[in-house]
Amino acid sequence: MTLYFENARIIDPEAGTESIGNLILNAGVIAAIGAASPPKGAQVIDCGGKCLAPGIVDLGVKIGEPGERHRESFRSAGRAAAAGGVTTIIARPDTAPAIDTPEVLEFVTRRAAQSLVRIHHMAALTKGRQGREMVEIGFMLDAGALAFTDCDHVVSDTKVLGRALTYARGLGALVIGHPQDPGLSRGAAVTNGKFASLLGLPGVHPMAERLGLDRDIGMVEMTGVRYHSDQITCARSLPALARAKANGLDVTAGVSIHHLTLNELDVGDYRSFFKFTPPLRAEEDRVAVVEAVASGLIDIICSMHSPQDEESKRLPFEEAAAGAVALETFLPAAMRLYHAGAMDLPTLFRAMALNPAKRLGLPQGRMALGAPADLVLFDPDAPFMLDRWTLQSKSKNTPFDGQRMEGRVIATFVAGIQVFGPEGFADA
Structure with a gap:
């Protein structure tokens, strides 16, 4: 499936930049950055100005x-x-x-x-x-x-x-x-x-x-x-x-x-x-x-x-x-x-x-053409109180239990496939 991210705050650690733009994922890799419009048949994801990073x-x-x-x-x-x-x-x-x-x-x-x-x-x-x-x-x-x-x-x-x-x-x-x-x-x-x-x-x-x-x-x-x-x-x-x-x-x-x-x-x-x-x-x-x-x-x-x-x-x-x-x-x-x-x-x-x-020696970690489409879409400002019992890990030993945190993951993509999002996990 081809994914088209629009209105994303793209975080590029290699170039050291962040900018509002669009991005296309296809065949498990980043196929285009800055595309003006989605390809035919692409699934469009409106990022709403939230951060999209490797x-x-x-x-x-x-x-x-x-x-x-x-x-x-x-x-x-x-x-x-x-x-x-x-x-x-x-x-x-x-x-x-x-x-x-x-x-x-x-x-x-x-x-x-x-x-x-x-x-x-x-x-x-x-x-x-x-x-x-x-x-x-x-x-x-x-x-x-x-x-x-x-x-x-x-x-x-x-x-x-x-x-x-x-x-x-x-x-x-x-x-x-x-x-x-x-x-x-x-x-x-x-x-x-x-x-x-x-x-x-x-x-x-x-x-x-x-x-x-x-x-x-x-x-x-x-x-x-x-x-x-x-x-x-x-x-x-x-x-x-x-x-x-x-x-x-x-x-x-x-x-x-x-x-x-x-x-x-x-x-x-x-x-x-x-x-x-x-x-x-x-x-x-x-x-x-x-x-x-x-x-x-x-x-x-x-x-x-x-x-x-x-x-x-x-x-x-x-x-x-x-x-x-x-x-x-x-x-x-x-x-x-x-x-x-x-x-x-x-x-x-x-x-x-x-x-x-x-x-x-891995190809991940880049926001570049041809790089693996392993991405995280997140809101760096979203506040929440951490409850260790809601964590997915079997063990719950976190020092941040009960603390106010900021930064929520909205969706996670591995090889262009959404593995986590508002609807849950891909293996649910």
Whole structure:
């Protein structure tokens, strides 16, 4: 079916522009931009001046298959993504068992094929994410792995890490690191400081991130591997990142939407829905990281969607599981940055769609002729109160429960097909 969008506020992250115009989708791609009239037989969609942008490419989503399907399934994650304007999920390998063999990767690829949105997978860097023996990187690439990461299980043995990075470099594979010194961060629940002391919670100094990043950058310089840091959350890490880029290393960095919109004070009265890995930082760090995204020093914003059931969250803060669901809250949380004047919409979608797609070699994230017709139509100003029980994810662990948000998804399109809209989901 040919779709004709008229009166759309088109967000182009590649050109850095937004403008009122028309757009045609045909055969799963963007066929024309600025067409004066709809082609014969096209379905006309009046956008009413609302925003039309490339669908979000979310790098680093936890899905509970295999092993934790009660927390999140491919179906529930796909529906949450579609409702949140996420058209491409890059799933993490921290499953049970970990995605560390071609057989497991092929299994999850088959399971993900029926989702409403596109789902690609990363693979573990070491077997079982135990940091002892690297996976068969070549075989995993052949099976479809987009990148390799042990997630928050930091490989502490630098000899093992060096071998894995050298092998990945020879195959052109992207390695994603979690910059934390494992010794300093072990057992931490919050960031060190006066507030942590008042709460009586074990903390980790922000220098743990800086030390982890410095080590990883040194390993990148030694091996020449393509490297992405999953989360940079502290101001003191930014100079090291800037130097690595200035020295010509193939290094990029990301940050979660929670670390851009929340700070350490939000933990409040031991609210475990605000427990993350790494923990929420000081307001000064949050502001510095927001500025780094706006300047392009930090390349990617992700949700770090981490579903946890009630039993793992309704515990004393120190014992509670870390993480939050975020596929459906990603866009409205990002609108906080837009409404605060920290970033315009093209800059936000550069970090949420264009840059992750480019880093992974995917064609998505662009508002250009011939680009995949993966789009989100949304109203950035629409207010609502978030009720976690209305979320599509199986798990409901969101820090934004009961908060006033702005930014509603009106419709989501994948390959030119509407998968979510006012009438519901395409798989209903």
